[in-house]
Amino acid sequence: MTEKKEGITAKPAEPEDKKAGKKAQAKREPKKKGPPKKANPKAVLTVVVVLLVLALVAGSVLMLTKNLLGGRDKLLSALSSMDPAYQSAETLQEELDQREQELSAKEEKLVSKEESLAKQEQELQASQEETSRDGSLESYLADLSEEQITQIKQVGSIYSGMDAAQAASALSQLGSVRDMASVLYYMKSAQAAEVLNCLDAQLAAQITENMLG
Secondary structure (H helix, E strand, O other), X not given: OOOOOOOOOOOOOOOHHHHHHHHHXXXXXXXXXXXXXXXXHHHHHHHHHHHHHHHHHHHXXXXXXXXXXXXXXXXXXXXXXXXHHHXXXXXXXXXXXXXHHHHHHHHHHHHHHHHHHHHHHHHXXXXXXXXXXXXXXXXXXXXXXXXXXXXXXXXXXXXXXXXXXXXXXHHOOOXXXXXXXXXXXXXXXXXXXXXXXXXXXXXXXXXXXXXXX
């Protein structure tokens, strides 16, 4: 009895051109898209939070800018309404320059007055020396009593302790130019020069002339 071998029958191989046609058809056919992906809730929440933070930061910056501008305006207003002692540096410098000019002018006047006093003192010393030589004032004083001489010396001592202007005012009230010259004769030269400088120029000249004889 003849046994039939059972086996798997092999399929005949497809031709190469048929395989190539199937591949070309597969390339031409569009791929089927799957269902759309759903948005991630966490990512959406993160974006929302970031936007809120940015909005808050922008609002804070805007508010800070307004506050700074408002503070600047207040500061400028306060500076403009300050006391004159707190004026601008330029104004203060101008005031200092003006005061310096005033002080310079006063210093010049003082120097001029000192020169005038020195000149008066020299003239008075010369007149006293001249009087000592020719004896004109000494002759007048020699005719006076000791009591009168003492009184003249006392008056000269009193005038020496007074302010020059006050002494000049009191001296001008004496009876005669000779009496005025006699009082100045017994005063120190520097003090007598100051008194002469405070007198009327014409009267001072008469006294000086009288002392010169």
